[in-house]
Amino acid sequence: MEKLKNINGNDLINLGFKPAKWFTKAIEHINQENLNEEEMLAYLEQFKPQPQIDLFVNPISYQVNIEAENELERENVGKVKGDMNTIMRTPTVVNGAIMPDACPAGPSGTIPVGGVVVTKNAIHPGMHSADICCSVMLTDFGKTDPKTVLDVAHTVTHFGPGGRERDEQFRFPMDLLEAFESNTLLSEKQMIQLARKHLGTQGDGNHFLFVGISKATGNTMLVTHHGSRGPGARLYNRGMAIAERFRKELSPQTLKQNAWIPFDTEEGQTYWDALQIMRKWTKKNHEVIHDATLEALQQEKENRFWNEHNFVFKDGDLFYHAKGATPLDEKFMPDITGPRLIPLNMASPILIVEGKTNTNNLGFAPHGAGRNMSRSQHKKQFVEVANEILFEKETAGLDVRFFSKEIDISELPSAYKNATNVKEQMQKFQLGEVIDEVMPYGCIMAGDCLKNAPWKKRRRK
Structure with missing residues (x-):
């Protein structure tokens, strides 16, 4: 069979390949080795796209390690299970679990906080x-x-x-x-x-520096x-x-x-x-x-x-x-x-577990501890209560500080x-045995660091 000459990217596109990083290396190899058409097609076989993978018809089963304590939590758990049912149809998934602190974390089908998803040969950044x-x-x-x-x-x-x-x-x-x-x-x-x-x-957010005994x-x-x-x-x-x-x-x-x-x-x-x-x-x-x-x-x-x-x-x-x-x-x-360490909220002990x-x-x-409602929902719940009053009530006896010097009520225990x-x-x-607890003395959190952000001050002026 006659050898091919000066193969280029357009030739590969005409063969049905989409432009990709491997084009340069493949073209160089084909031309340097002076391949004929049959040899070139055999070489290009490795670059053919894999067949598309469908979602599973039914979700893979997963472990549910959570029980709702009230109506708000029942709604929360329902959303978490709905998200997991969607996730468990993803074709890489082989197992999963949700923990007692599970709560929704984004659009429908997003892995919840308190979720574990096991996949085969696949890393899911999301x-x-x-x-x-x-x-x-x-x-x-x-x-x-x-x-x-x-x-x-x-x-x-x-x-x-x-x-x-x-x-x-x-x-x-x-x-x-x-x-x-x-x-x-x-x-x-x-x-x-x-x-x-x-x-x-x-x-910011729920990140903290905690001191306890x-x-x-x-x-x-x-x-x-x-x-x-x-x-x-x-x-x-x-x-x-x-x-x-x-x-x-x-x-x-x-x-x-x-x-x-x-x-x-x-x-x-x-x-x-x-x-x-x-x-x-x-x-x-x-x-x-x-x-x-x-x-x-x-x-x-x-x-x-x-x-x-x-x-x-x-x-x-x-x-x-x-x-x-x-x-x-x-x-x-x-x-x-x-x-291992499991923090719950600023007024509760940090659990030390094995x-x-x-x-x-x-x-x-x-x-x-997870959340039953979003930050904005929690704030709406206490819209008629001054931040200072709510803060004093929920942190009584503790040395709780906000780095921005602005109270963030969405990080108080009631959240x-x-x-x-x-x-x-x-x-x-059977999700771990508590072997010690760090009893709270106080903590530092970011607080509402946007309240007096420089760009907000300029806008108010």
């Missing part, structure tokens, strides 16, 4: 959310006075939008910088600038809660864009928020590696706040442990997407150093599910 590696870290300060720890930590931490000014930034570790630079999803200048600027910051030892404990901030959000957006390209090609019926990146692709490997680097950055983000507080107090830590609850965990070719679910099984945490995998929990526990009910359901469904 199922770990933009707050990649949202996590909690505890440091044991021994018998140091809790007020002293909270006061010093207040001078160290940073809440609200944006990051630290240059003269307030923590040193960016060289090994982390090299890791960012080695990954194409993290290596751009703006991403690294964000990683530097946001190190040692906690953001161990019920078991009487020691003072500092606990921080936050995710990967701007760098994580930026990586999430890139992951969603990659997943969307695959969704259009592989499974257009799948909802956009449930799009996936096949793990056995170059994009899948790169994204997975980027997630692990972002996990290291987030852990370091906790550590610099804790270590700076220790340094200011001129003391050494007595103990420390941490765990994420917004992440993707790998076991063989299975990927466990935990959106607000705490890993119990040690196989999910390569740097396990102790038990546990084993069973058919109910799939190796996970709840991550907190969350009943903590006692969550604990009872954890026991009923």
Whole structure:
């Protein structure tokens, strides 16, 4: 058969292929090897698009570890189950579970907070959310006075939008910088600038710095809660864009928020590696706040442990997407150093738990108390009550501070599910054993940091 000459992109398009990154390499190979038509078609076979994958007709079954306590919760659980029923028709899914703190988290078919979805050979960025590696870290300060720890930590931490000014930034570790630079999803200048600027910051929303007393030892404990901030959000957006390209090609019926990146692709490997680097950055983000507080107090830590609850965990070719679910099984945490942490609300203890995998929990526990209503719904409920009055009532006896000096009532205990009910359901469904509790002394949160934001002040003027 006659050899082909000067094959170009138009020739591949005429053969039915859509323009893609592989065109350049394929054209170069065909022309350099001087392939004939039969050889070229055999070579191009590897680039043919895979057949589109339909949704499952019926949802895969999943574990329901939640019971409604009242009418509001029945409505909430109904929405959560509806979302899970949609998710469990996604063609990569093999198992799932919902926890007692489950609540809706977006448009219909979005993984709920308190949800675990297990997929095969697929990473779903929408199922770990933009707050990649949202996590909690505890440091044991021994018998140091809790007020002293909270006061010093207040001078160290940073809440609200944006990051630290240059003269307030923590040193960016060289090994982390090299890791960012080695990954194409993290290596751009703006991403690294964000990683530097946001190190040692906690953001807003439900993120906090909590100080309390161990019920078991009487020691003072500092606990921080936050995710990967701007760098994580930026990586999430890139992951969603990659997943969307695959969704259009592989499974257009799948909802956009449930799009996936096949793990056995170059994009899948790169994204997975980027997630692990972002996990290291987030852990370091906790550590610099804790270590700076220790340094200011001129003391050494007595103990420390941490765990994420917004992440993707790998076991063989299975990927466990935990959106607000705490890993119990040690196989999910390569740097396990102790038990897990489950915060409930600012006026309740933080639970310290251990546990084993069973058919109910799939190796996970709840991550907190969850919500029965949105922030705006909660605010409407108390529209006739002054913020100061509600705050005093719900935080009596506690040292609760807002970094912005503006009360955010959507973070008060009434905004969350009943903590006692969550604990009872954890026991009923075997979702971890409570081995200690950190009794609340006080905490710091961002507060309503938009109320007096600079752009709002300018608009009022």
